Amino acid sequence: MNKSDLRKIYLQKRLSLSQVEWKSKSHEIVEHLKISELVRSSQTILSYCSFRQEPDLSELLTLPKIWGLPRCVDQSLFWHVAGNLRSGKFGIQEPDPDSPQINVSEVDLILVPCVMCDRKGYRLGYGGGFYDRLFSQPEWREKKAIGILFDFAVVDEFAIDEWDQPLNAICTESGLYSQLNH
Template sequence: MEKINLQLNKKELRRTLLQKRQSMTSLEWREKSDRLTTNIQNSVLFNQAKTILAYFSFRQEPDISFLYTNSQKRWGFPRCVSNSLVWHFCQPNEVINLGAYGIREPHPESPRIDIEEVDLILVPCVGCDAQGYRLGYGGGYYDRLFSSPAWNAKATMGVVFDFAYLPQLPVASWDQPLKAVVTENGMKNFRCFFPDEAKIRIL
C-alpha cells in the first residue's frame, strides 16, 4: 500500500487522506466497513456502553450503521448548531434532515441528550495516530466539544480505515487524544476504562 507522507501539514495531509478514502471501490469500502463494525461490536467499550453517540457516514467514512440496529443501545447523533454539536436521540428510520454541510442530522425536535447519559462516543476521523490524536475536517467541532473537561472525560473511540492510522500526526496545543482507535484491522487503546480492555493490543 502506498505510504502517506507524514511531513505534510494538516491541510495537505487531510486532502491526501480524503482523496485516498474516496478512491476506494464500493466493494473495498463495504468490506472494510463491515470488518471495522465487527471490531467495534467485539470491544469491551461498546458492550459495556448503553448510550452511544455516533455519526452518519459521509464521503466514504466507515459505514458502521449496522450497529444502529442494536436495540439494546440508545443511539445519539449530532446536529451542527452555530459552531457547536448538539446531540439528539435518534433511530436511523426516523426523520433525518440534511445539515449545512450536506451531512444527515437528527430532526431539531428529537429528544436531546444530557452529557451525564453518555457512555461512549464513536468519533469520525480523517486520520488518527498511534498516540490517539485525531485529524478532523478542519471545522473544529469535536475539538471544541472535547475542550470541555466533562466531555473529554467520556470514553471516545476514533473510527478510521487502517491506511489513515498513522505513526504520528501534526498536533496543536488544543488537540485532545482519543481513548481508543478502531480500524478494520483491530483496535488500539490509549486510556483504558475496563481491566479487560487493557489486554487488547492488536494494532
C-alpha cells in the same frame, strides 16, 4: 506536511475506495466494535452518519443501546436520539431538531469519525473544530472516545496543536486498539 495537505491526501485516499471495499471495511470495523468491551458495557453511545466515505457504522444502530447522532448548530454539536434524519449543515445527514436531545451526563462512549489519526490517538478531522471544541469542555473531557477510520489513515505521528485532545482508542478494519501511547 501541514494539516490541510494531510487532510486532502487522506480524504482522496478514502474517496478512492471502491464501494465494495468501503462496505467490506466498514463491516469489519462494525464487527470489531460489536465485540469490544467499550461498546458492550455502554448504554448510551454517540456515533455519526457516514459522509464522504467515512466508515459506515449504521449496522451498529441495531444493537440495543441508546444511539445519539450529532446535529451541527453554528460552531457546536448537539446530540439527539437517532431517528428521522434530514440533510443538515455541510450536506451531512443529521437528526431532526425536534427529536429528543441526549444529555452529556448520559453518554458512555463516543465514536468519532477521523480523516486520519496517529498511534497516540490524535485525530485529524475536516478542520471545523467541532470535536476539538466538544472535548475541550470539562463535562466532555472524561468521556471515552474511539476514533473510527481505515488502516491506511493511521500514521505514526503528525504535527498536533495545543488544543488537540487524544482519543482513548482507535478502531480500523484490522481491530480495536486501546493501548495508545499518550
